[in-house]
Amino acid sequence: MINLYFFIDCGTFDHIIIGAGAAGAVAANRLSEDSVRQILLVEADSPETNFADIPAMLSFLQELEYNWNYETLPQANACLGLVGNKCKYHSGK
Ligand SMILES: Cc1cc2nc3c(=O)[nH]c(=O)nc-3n(C[C@H](O)[C@H](O)[C@H](O)COP(=O)(O)OP(=O)(O)OC[C@H]3O[C@@H](n4cnc5c(N)ncnc54)[C@H](O)[C@@H]3O)c2cc1C
Known part of the structure; x- marks a missing residue:
């Protein structure tokens, strides 16, 4: 768009x-x-809603447009329960 x-x-x-x-x-x-x-x-992107100002809501904001949705490289000794051994690395817009 x-x-x-x-x-x-x-x-x-x-x-x-x-x-x-x-x-x-x-x-x-x-x-x-x-x-x-x-x-x-x-x-970048559009203004967030008030929902995004509540720290406890962080887990619900993952993979939305407010987040650059970076992830780590595959880890040998961390992120072991996650897809591809890669952790989410939050960075807001
Ligand atoms: C998960 C996490 C937790 C953190 N916790 C802490 C903490 O507890 N205490 C602490 O002191 N520091 C913390 N930090 C570090 C802190 O957030 C950074 O050091 C700080 O934000 C860096 O400031 P900055 O202005 O350089 O970059 P940012 O704050 O990242 O600002 C860069 C801005 O540029 C925007 N941008 C990028 N590209 C474009 C584009 N092409 N057009 C328009 N806008 C664009 C981005 O959306 C962003 O808003 C944390 C970082 C992360 C990722």
Whole structure:
């Protein structure tokens, strides 16, 4: 599916930050202290629901679009009960 966000004219910006993770969110916050600056903070995929803010729900969020769904390489001495001896390695969008 084509993401139409790319075709919307969002204006011009002084700073464009790709990735609203730990570093990107802090950088955007600090830069926005100067209200004159126009800042665009870009994050992958679509906004998550409130459900994703509940830490105990982590196990239900696996393999959804909020997760990059990385996995480890096959492990010789770990992840032994998992398919291909590979553990999930969560990284959020
Ligand atoms: C499972 C797990 C548990 C962790 N627990 C802890 C902990 O308890 N304490 C701790 O201090 N650290 C923890 N960490 C480490 C911490 O999360 C990272 O060190 C930190 O998030 C790195 O910050 P970052 O800004 O470099 O990257 P990230 O926070 O990963 O941010 C990168 C952002 O860029 C986005 N992005 C990537 N590609 C694109 C693209 N093409 N377009 C748009 N956006 C994109 C990603 O979606 C992501 O939001 C944990 C990490 C993991 C994976």
